[in-house]
Amino acid sequence: MRITALQVDHLALPLDPPFHANWDPVPRRHAPATVVRVLTDEGVVGVGGGDTLAGVEAHAHVLLGTDPCTIERQVRRLEGIDFHGPRPWPIEAALWDVFGQVTGQPVARLLGGATDVLPAYASTGAARGPDGHAEVATHLAERGFRAVKLRLPAGDRAAAIDAVTAVRAAVGDRLELMVDLNQAWRMPGDLTTSIDVVAARRFLDALAELEVYWLEEPLQGRDLAGLAALRAGGRVRIAGGELHRTIADADAALAADAYDVHQPDVVLAGGLWRGRSFGERALAAGRRYSPHTWTDGLGLMANLHVVAGVGGGPYLEYPYDPQGWTPDRRDFPLHTPVEVDDEGLLHVPATPGLGLVLDEARVAATRRGGWTARLDGAGEPVVATHGPEGPR
Numbered sequence: 001m002r003i004t005a006l007q008v009d010h011l012a013l014p015l016d017p018p019f020h021a022n023w024d025p026v027p028r029r030h031a032p033a034t035v036v037r038v039l040t041d042e043g044v045v046g047v048g049g050g051d052t053l054a055g056v057e058a059h060a061h062v063l064l065g066t067d068p069c070t071i072e073r074q075v076r077r078l079e080g081i082d083f084h085g086p087r088p089w090p091i092e093a094a095l096w097d098v099f100g101q102v103t104g105q106p107v108a109r110l111l112g113g114a115t116d117v118l119p120a121y122a123s124t125g126a127a128r129g130p131d132g133h134a135e136v137a138t139h140l141a142e143r144g145f146r147a148v149k150l151r152l153p154a155g156d157r158a159a160a161i162d163a164v165t166a167v168r169a170a171v172g173d174r175l176e177l178m179v180d181l182n183q184a185w186r187m188p189g190d191l192t193t194s195i196d197v198v199a200a201r202r203f204l205d206a207l208a209e210l211e212v213y214w215l216e217e218p219l220q221g222r223d224l225a226g227l228a229a230l231r232a233g234g235r236v237r238i239a240g241g242e243l244h245r246t247i248a249d250a251d252a253a254l255a256a257d258a259y260d261v262h263q264p265d266v267v268l269a270g271g272l273w274r275g276r277s278f279g280e281r282a283l284a285a286g287r288r289y290s291p292h293t294w295t296d297g298l299g300l301m302a303n304l305h306v307v308a309g310v311g312g313g314p315y316l317e318y319p320y321d322p323q324g325w326t327p328d329r330r331d332f333p334l335h336t337p338v339e340v341d342d343e344g345l346l347h348v349p350a351t352p353g354l355g356l357v358l359d360e361a362r363v364a365a366t367r368r369g370g371w372t373a374r375l376d377g378a379g380e381p382v383v384a385t386h387g388p389e390g391p392r
């Protein structure tokens, strides 16, 4: 089997009303998504997504004409693209989708098949007051979720602790509570500095009294020594690593004892194959492996297959905020949004590959542009860009 073309569509869904993410000073008026299709000479089409692939077209020719199912060789090609250009990992997800279809297996089975089901945690995104957080958490508990993550203001500890106190009072022990301070990285243009170890420790002491399950990104991401010092207290698990750029970065954090819960996202750092290997190393070291999935339904599914394959968790991030970030917005390129069952569980699709079914009409209606890389009649690689009308 050979790859004959890569086809990429950049999509955007208008958000009215806009979504106010706690970590982004700019209200989000569009939800972007990118869909990549790997086309083969045997008619099998693999689908992936979860990052923009913007600029990858300059390097895409190295994949044309190669066997999509030789994963280690493909990962090495993609690592070359990653080194010299943008993150290419949604393409590797699409290669796994091909491999799963060819072998007739869900990707999670090919990656180990440790489980077919994982408890989700509802990962909320909006800033709100204590009553608002309590109201949302109550809704989530009634919806069947077992855990929720709150985004809280690092610069206002009193307000943050009030919010967790209100949520704990509202839901008792029906939900595990995670807290994300989003201090590891910043959106472009956001010049706010991170809190320091002393301020983070005060958070940690208060959150320990409220039996918070983990505290995420309490410090800037490169402060591995500071994170390890916080961890050493042992009162609340420290989570982080969601925007690692490479698996080497994740390994450095593991070696530095920076986190109890490691969160590298397989479509943003290293891909599914290397992500699975990292997850195994983290688990062997006695740490938790629970990747970031806050991209879209395509990225969420790629991470679900890896975590189920290697047996990570115990919870997987399910981006869901009933006030602004709903499954139909998050998963708009898909025919059916990824849903959690009424016991708060995410199920790995039993269908071969990643189990992604595109809503082609929605893809066409939200397409802003894209590109296709293919071999011409003489076997030479050609890249053609397209507009909203789609590839010709």
Ligand SMILES: [Mg+2]
Binding pocket: 180, 182, 216, 217, 242
């Ligand atoms: Mg986070």
